[in-house]
Amino acid sequence: MRIRLVAGVALLAVLLGSHAQASHVRARVGIVPDGFEVKAVPDAAAAARYTRSYMETLGLKGLRVRRVAGTGDRFYVYVAEESTGRGAFTLEITPEGRLSLRGFPSMDPEMMWNQKYGHRARRDLSMIRERLTPDQALGRVAKSIPASTGLRIGSQERYYGYLLVFLLDRRGRWVGEAAVNTVSGRVVWARFGGGPPSVFPPSAVPGSGE
Numbered sequence: 001m002r003i004r005l006v007a008g009v010a011l012l013a014v015l016l017g018s019h020a021q022a023s024h025v026r027a028r029v030g031i032v033p034d035g036f037e038v039k040a041v042p043d044a045a046a047a048a049r050y051t052r053s054y055m056e057t058l059g060l061k062g063l064r065v066r067r068v069a070g071t072g073d074r075f076y077v078y079v080a081e082e083s084t085g086r087g088a089f090t091l092e093i094t095p096e097g098r099l100s101l102r103g104f105p106s107m108d109p110e111m112m113w114n115q116k117y118g119h120r121a122r123r124d125l126s127m128i129r130e131r132l133t134p135d136q137a138l139g140r141v142a143k144s145i146p147a148s149t150g151l152r153i154g155s156q157e158r159y160y161g162y163l164l165v166f167l168l169d170r171r172g173r174w175v176g177e178a179a180v181n182t183v184s185g186r187v188v189w190a191r192f193g194g195g196p197p198s199v200f201p202p203s204a205v206p207g208s209g210e
Helices: 002-026 044-058 108-113 134-144
Strands: 063-070 075-081 087-093 099-101 152-159 162-168 174-181 187-191 198-200
Touching: 044 063, 044 075, 044 087, 044 198, 087 152, 134 152, 134 162, 134 174, 134 187
Parallel strands: none
Antiparallel strands: 063 075, 063 198, 075 087, 087 099, 152 162, 162 174, 174 187
């Protein structure tokens, strides 16, 4: 009886621990955790350092800052996995140090579509049933953007649950992005306000040949 009781308590502890971990996973990116110092972020290099400190406080490992885009009133920090090279998430930071998952222009791509780092993260990534191939996703983008905008498709990055497509203007400058949900097929796209952003490091500017 005692052995069974101990085993039962141990199983309950595992289940409760798994539930707590799952709740933490769903909310781990885009929140300000205890112990994180919110401070001013004057430039793109500081935004990269700020993001590394943020990930360290959250306990996220195996990630690196791929690029930082500065638009004048905020920074977008693009984080990728070191082992796979796959996109992890994009963090939006204001010069005052306020941070959140990128809106883009709604919350869907980062908050709801990101199935590993977003607020609906899955513990078992094998449960993600992506129905669109990258080529099919690109086709959705091409159809969704009016020809009158003059925008064309540049390089792409795969995230968990969606494809991020960089949009270029007629001069080949990075001026916007589109996100395609690879499960539902929904497409959202947006331009950067004020034209092409400044990028850190400069070699990380996405383009058609990346």
